[in-house]
Each structure stands twice: as structure tokens, then as C-alpha cells.
Amino acid sequence: MDTIRGQLKNPLVAAIGAFIIGLFFGLVILGWWVWPLEWKDAAPQHLREDLQKDYVRMIVESYAKNNDRNKAMERWGEMGENKNSLLQALQSDPTINPEDVAMFANLVQSPMVPTTEMGFPSLEGTPATEKVTIEPEKSNTSSILLLVVSCLLMMAFAGAFAYVMLVRNKKKGNRTREPDVADYNVSAMKEAQEISKKAEFTDYQDGAMGAAIAQYMTTYMIGDDLYDDSFSIDSPSGEFLGECGVGISDTIGVGDPKKVTAFEVWLFDKNDIQTVTKVLMSQHAFGDPTISQRLASKGEPILLSPGESVWLETATLKLEARVVDMNYGQGALPAGSYFERMTLELAVWPK
DSSP: OOHHHHHTSHHHHHHHHHHHHHIIIIIIIIIIIOOOOOOOOOGGGGGGHHHHHHHHHHHHHHHHHHHHHHHHHHHHTTSSSTTTHHHHTTTTTTTSHHHHHHHHHHHHHHHHHHBBBOOOBOOOOOBSOOOOOOOOOOOHHHHHHHHHHHHHHHHHHHHHHHHHHHHHHHHHOOOOOOOOHHHHHHHHHHHHHHHHHOOOOOOOOOHHHHHHHHEEEEEEETTTOOOOOEEEEETSSSEEEEEEEEEEEESSSSSSSOOOEEEEEEEETTOOOOOOOOEEEEHHHHHHHHHHHHHHHSSEEOOOOOOOEEEEEEESSEEEEEEEEEOOOOSSSSSSSSSEEEEEEEEEEOO
């Protein structure tokens, strides 16, 4: 959340975000849900070609039965530009009476037209004797206009928001910007990574347990409020055995950056049914019965001390978490209550 808040302070990112939100609101919310566009009273010329052919068939059959010239011409005028080709296709259709088609063709075409081999009037290149005026369809212009206005208002709002952000950013000039939470996180993470790179790993080769199958170094620096390191445990042949890691368990006090008073070190074994967790606590948290009892539900409470080792065991794995370095923060909070820096070495062996 802090990272997102930091990105939104960038005027370009904020403008793009506002535009996307406005576009979504205008098209989806207003255009599809609130005021959806509706088509009503569409003309036959807007139908599919097969349905247009069926409509012409009905016009022909209706005229043959009722002999209503005005009604037939009114319907014929609604068929659009390809009506002649549709009528011509009916001349070779065996499912309709050819005399009905010929009679209707004589109605809509000039009487002085050449005939086809079957005796029907030829419809190609012959002007109609009667011009039918088609009234334009009525559309729901009010809904469309309202949708357009809503979209324009959203775009105007996005533009105004971007302008305000840009102006505010220019007014700041070259003044030094106060660091925010995102800055603390990046700086603390980079410093912690450098400390982990410089730390020396323990040589277990000549020890009682022999060389570890996995060794990792992890460092916490105050300001890294998202501290949560995890590592994969693989056998020498590359087989996945499990995972281990360290993360923040509890904090003390208020304000940024967070004051971490306890960490969680955990070990996951793919051959075990549960993850083993122990809570590494500051001197103040370990000595406070309220805090210690509350954190005991997460795992066995352990007092974190320089050079000390904490062991975790599962069905087939054994992990040592060794405190390489640690330092308490100084401030208004009780002494020894939160960590400014802490480096752990994690070593894993198969049982």
C-alpha cells in the first residue's frame, strides 16, 4: 500500500490512473449499466441477408393474397439497396409461386422491361417506376447525448487532476523532498543487502554435522517495514525439500518507520504436515509478560542475543538460525525494545 501511495505522487502515474478510472466509469458503469444504448424499430435492411430474403418472400406473398399496392410498395421501400437482387433470387426459388413473383416484379418495375427465359421481368439495370421515400429512423438521441456528456466530464476531471498535480510539483521547485515510507524501504533494503553480502558464512565442513546443504544470510534494517525473506531448500541433486525464512512478527510504538520488537524464523518441510516457527524477541518484549504471552501463540519465544543459535527441526530437516549481528534502536521507547539492525545466518541439514 505504501508503494502504491508513493507511485501516485508521480503526476504522470496519477494522470494515467485517473484517465483509466474515468474511462472505465464512463463506458462500463454509465454506458453499459446506467444508460445502455438500445436499438428500437430497426428497418428490414438491417437484418441478415437470409432474413431479408424471407422478408421479401412475405412481401410478395402478402401482395399476391391482398393485392394491396400501397402496402406492398411501402414495405418494398424499406428493403434498402439490395432489394432487387433479393427479388431476383426469388425468381429461381421453387418454394414460391413464380406467378406471384412475376406479378410483384411487374408492380415494382417499369412495364417496358425485358423478360428472362422463364418469362419473368429482368431486374438488372432497370429503374423502378415508383420512387419510395423512406423516413429516417428515430433513435434514442437523449441517451447517447447523456453518455457522451458523461464521458467528456470524466475526461475533463482526469485532465484537471493531472494539471493540479503538475502545477503542485512545479511549485516545489528544487526544494528537498522529505523522504516517505517508500524511500525508507528502498534505502533500508539496499543497505541490508550490502550487509548480507559482506557477512561471512560459517564453515561447517569440519563440524559434527558436516557441510550444510543450504546456507543463507538475511539482514533487517530499520525502515524496511516489508521485511520478509524466504529461501528454497534443495538437495545437492536439485530436489525440492522445503523452505525457510524470517519475517516481522510484532512491532512496538507508533509512527514510521515501524519499530520491530520480534521476528519469526520458520522452517517448512515438504515431508511434514506443519511449519515449525519460533519467535525471536527483543529484551523488552521477552521480559514483558503481556507481549511474551501474546506472541507465544505464533511459536516458541526466544530471547535474541548476539552469537546465539536457535534450532528448528521437522521430520527430515534441521535448521540453525545464528545471530551474526544485532543492534537495538535508541529513542523514546524503552531500552532494548526494538531492533535497528539484525543479521541472521540460516543453515540447513537433512536429518
